């Protein structure tokens with residue numbers, strides 16, 4: 378058996394980032410920037426008010442705490458007040474985001490005033506510059522923002538849009554094919570005896586899409602070496618990478634690894650990884666195309682995806698951060714397993730414990746066919762070989778989902794008719 382880290386490193390060493398492309402900003406969400414962006418004009422582009430209120434001239438010698446000023450006009454967001462002249466003793470009604478009129482040097486919040494006809498009584502004089510958002514206070518002109526490998530999140534896209542960017546230089550979006558193998562897999566609604574529905578392909582397609590890559594559904598292929606060869610050969614022609622599941626074990630009809638070995642001129646390595654689940658894993662290149670041969674058991678397939686495929690796809694996308702975070706959490710049950718030379722990845726739910734820490738609870742049976750346990754989990758508890766961790770003690774967890782556990786609701790609390798829980 379090979380250590381997990383060695384297999385991850387081997388995989389990443391054989392996967393390359395895709396080339397740079399110009400991408401319309403509207404299509405760039407979830408991609409990664411190829412380099413920093415030059416800020417040509419400042420953000421915000423002009424001095425503007427942070428509050429609704431009155432723009433005033435402090436230089437007109439206003440010192441008393443209660444002052445009445447004559448209101449000579451209104452400036453709304455989007456107006457151009459550059460022609461306005463504000464004399465001593467005058468104020469301008471101004472709305473959040475509106476440009477600061479020339480000559481005014483502070484804005485009084487409307488809450489600190491009383492309107493008196495065409496005048497305004499000011500109860501508290503602001504400091505010079507108070508409530509003014511200066512041009513360039515977010516990003517000055519001439520600066521660069523966002524280094525290579527920055528993910529275009531909604532906020533990053535917002536910043537790029539505020540800079541006026543219409544196209545951005547990103548790394549290309551990889552196309553990832555997903556094929557399932559196995560004579561038992563059926564698309565029929567009513568299953569014939571011995572057949573099962575394919576769960577790996579849908580789960581893997583969504584896993585790929587969640588990373589920002591293009592997931593291509595290449596269907597199922599039976600346990601027939603000729604059919605598998607044809608399906609794989611066609612797939613590597615059209616995809617930047619291929620994910621297969623099933624047929625990498627030591628069963629009599631496990632043809633995937635044999636076909637991959639043949640197609641790749643023996644460049645495919647079949648690993649026995651020192652982990653549980655997901656011990657068997659085949660990886661290599663067919664031509665230039667990386668191929669990931671995942672095990673067929675549904676939990677194993679997704680664990681293998683998490684550990685080997687996810688970082689690889691992120692590397693193809695040009696991401697800087699390839700790995701999920703690991704955290705410490707207190708286990709709510711005692712964890713142990715017989716020494717077997719493997720790192721155990723126990724599917725668990727990590728939650729905030731209400732006193733500033735995290736707790737983790739294993740979910741469901743831990744068999745590699747029990748996908749519901751994984752569906753209820755947001756983490757893998759990383760239990761080293763032979764380790765025994767008493768309830769209440771800290772363990773290392775690999776966070777694979779979000780902490781708000783928004784995805785899972787137990788069947789004991791069905792949604793009521795009005796949609797509320």
Ligand code: AMP
Pocket residue numbers: 557558559561562573574575576577578622623624625626628631672673674675
């Ligand atoms: P294999 O790795 O091909 O030996 O398959 C191991 C186990 O996973 C068997 O019980 C298969 O029926 C099951 N399996 C394989 N592929 C899938 C799939 N796409 N969806 C659901 N179960 C699968």
Ligand code: MG
Pocket residue numbers: 558559560623624630631673
């Ligand atoms: Mg099979």
